[in-house]
Amino acid sequence: MPLSAPTVARTPQHIRRIHFNSFVREDGLWDIEGELLDTKAVNVPRVNSPGIRKAGDPIHHMWIRVTVNTQLVVQSIEAVMDAHPLGGCPAALEAMQKMVGSCMARGWRKSIETHLGTIAGCTHMRELLQSMATATFQSIVGAFTTAPDTPPRYLGQCKGWDFDGPGVAEHFPQFVHFQAKPKA
Numbered sequence: 001m002p003l004s005a006p007t008v009a010r011t012p013q014h015i016r017r018i019h020f021n022s023f024v025r026e027d028g029l030w031d032i033e034g035e036l037l038d039t040k041a042v043n044v045p046r047v048n049s050p051g052i053r054k055a056g057d058p059i060h061h062m063w064i065r066v067t068v069n070t071q072l073v074v075q076s077i078e079a080v081m082d083a084h085p086l087g088g089c090p091a092a093l094e095a096m097q098k099m100v101g102s103c104m105a106r107g108w109r110k111s112i113e114t115h116l117g118t119i120a121g122c123t124h125m126r127e128l129l130q131s132m133a134t135a136t137f138q139s140i141v142g143a144f145t146t147a148p149d150t151p152p153r154y155l156g157q158c159k160g161w162d163f164d165g166p167g168v169a170e171h172f173p174q175f176v177h178f179q180a181k182p183k184a
Contacts, residue, residue, distance in 0.1 A: 012041035018131060022139035025067075029075055032136045033065045034128045048085060058083035060124050064096070066132060070140055072104040079125060092122035104133040105153060151175040 016038050023031045038060040046053050053059070061083035067076040079096045081089060098115035102108065112129050115121070137154070146152050155161045155168060155175060162168065163178045 015039045015041055018128065020132060020135035022135060024139075028070070030068050030070075030136070030140055031065055032068065032132055032139065033063065034132045034135070036060060036062045036124055036128045038124075059085055062122075062124055062128060064125065064128055064132065066099075066104075066129075066136075068104060068136060068140070072133075072136060072140065074100050074102050074104065076100060081122075089122060092116075092120070092125060095120045096125065099129070104136050108133045151178055 016036070019035045019037075021033045023033075025031060037058060039056050039058055040053055042055050043052050045051075061081070063080050063082070065078045066074055068074055077096050077099050079093050081093065084090065095116055098120075099111065102111040102115070109130055112121075112126050116126050116129070151163075151172065155172060155178070156163050159165065160167045163175060168178075169176050
């Protein structure tokens with residue numbers, strides 16, 4: 001079901017598109033590819049230089065390919081910027097290699113902030129990487145295999161998988177009302 005129809009006239013201004021694809025590789029690894037594209041819907045004055053940015057011209061157009069194993073550990077990463085607003089932006093690409101060895105499961109956002117935070121990286125690349133983890137989870141079902149007496153990692157992480165909710169009751173009844181042991 002789409003959103004309700006707007007009740008007032010509107011003029012589009014900014015368009016951001018984020019797109020992910022995943023691929024299983026013949027070597028048993030997985031490639032997750034993400035693309036971020038920012039454009040304006042109308043002609044606007046350029047902020048950082050004279051002239052006009054034409055509607056549809058990319059402001060940011062960035063790509064990331066992350067190769068992970070079935071434990072979601074980053075084996076390699078490639079990042080490119082086809083469009084960026086400032087001359088210094090591509091210098092952030094080198095830092096992306098610091099993500100190799102990080103795990104896309106718990107701690108992923110902290111790892112991104114540690115390795116790519118502030119001026120070490122790029123705000124838009126960080127945003128793409130953060131969302132990439134969710135696309136990866138949807139791709140690699142085996143990454144969530146646990147022992148029979150241990151709930152899958154995604155239980156208790158959203159309303160749909162609430163330990164006290166109908167999703168867990170239907171699909172994982174053995175974990176209804178599960179209480180995680182406190183970390184030592």
